[in-house]
Amino acid sequence: MSDCASCAVRNRAICSGLDPDELAELGQMGRRQQIKAGHTLLWEGDDVPLVANVLRGVLKLVVASSAGREQIVGVVFPSDFIGRPFGEESPYSVTAITDAEVCIYNRNSFDAFASTHPHLQQKLLHRTLDELDRARYWMMLLGRKSASERVASFLLDISDRLSAQGGEADAEAFELPFGRQQIADILGLTIETTCRQLTRMRSDGLLDLPSRRTVVIHDRRAMERMAG
Amino acid sequence: MSDCASCAVRNRAICSGLDPDELAELGQMGRRQQIKAGHTLLWEGDDVPLVANVLRGVLKLVVASSAGREQIVGVVFPSDFIGRPFGEESPYSVTAITDAEVCIYNRNSFDAFASTHPHLQQKLLHRTLDELDRARYWMMLLGRKSASERVASFLLDISDRLSAQGGEADAEAFELPFGRQQIADILGLTIETTCRQLTRMRSDGLLDLPSRRTVVIHDRRAMERMAG
């Protein structure tokens, strides 16, 4: 079981707002697990009977085409929920892109618990609706935006999500949890195109790239214009 | 109020499975509305306080980029649910692409009803999870598939959804509810590219296009291969 009292995300994850006894019951069902960067928790197409909360780290949701091309269809941060409740098989893989820690539940037990705890189900519904909105916005980006618009949109989005996570003091300077290939897989581009766009933005003075993973936005206004 | 007893989708929409008295209460809140093809029910960004069930017809969910390019992020059929419960503004427009009829609820009343009826909320959650899976698969299509793969995937998907609707006797011959521009807006392509792919598929013997909106799939196996 998990020790919910010491949980880093207990006020933000779906568990928040549960009664103490409900929390105890759910806590009985969960167990913590460490995942090393690069390791995969769920495989696309597998019937993996688990769901989880992210306690620490960043993970990606990946759908692969039959030709082996990969598209990242979601990125989850601490307090986010992982998995496909009320479903047979996972429609995507879930892989840690940094070292991570998750709180795992058996899916059937979780489903049963959710079905009998409307509070929790409502939280899950709200989260799923938010995810759906995000996915649909991303569909527009993937279907209709140019490479430069995509990269600008990505940087603004990540900057927002990282500061919402509260880690970064300054929304304009942040550490990407992604390598270039992963950014490309999020944006539906190649690594070369992604790279060229970043280089151009740097030479245009929009941003600085002090190290591989560090971004400093100089002109957010211009970047918003570029994001389209 | 709506007459649920005569409702064409009462066994398939989220209302199914409600007790008779719950159904009566929900029925009190709903009213039917006709929508002509081309008319818009919800505007992107507006705070439109309504949600709805589709009774008849087909509608599209559209997100526009600031440059005016349109991406269709969802297509809804009879028994599907429309709108953004528990949210302020609609993240997309909803426009009828055929003449349609919907059963409309005030969003606040619906939210309140859903919050007190776990059964309904669970149905809504299941639907939303399914929509999310579909959206994520579509993200992969938009980010990673070529024009021919997209068109093939689209035809297979629509064929499936139409036969699931039960209207068509033959899954291989069906009537598209979309014009070419709309197909292009679903696939993140231009109308010309969409057209050329269809023409090529016809000359390759994969399908026939007896009229503008009619598709007859001749070689489903080959089309599945082409869909990637």
Next chain:
DNA sequence: CGCTGCTTTGATTCGTATCAATAGCAGTGG
């Protein structure tokens, strides 16, 4: 019959992918 709007086909341009090579950083072991 002749509009009108949608669709198809053609010619060309442009953006991004691909292919190829180099550069730079991080970790390893001498």
Next chain:
DNA sequence: CCACTGCTATTGATACGAATCAAAGCAGCG
């Protein structure tokens, strides 16, 4: 501490697929 190795990132040259621009074809409708 530095050479070595492997991996990630960057830059360059070219190819290719889809967009764009332009025009013609075709169906539905007054």
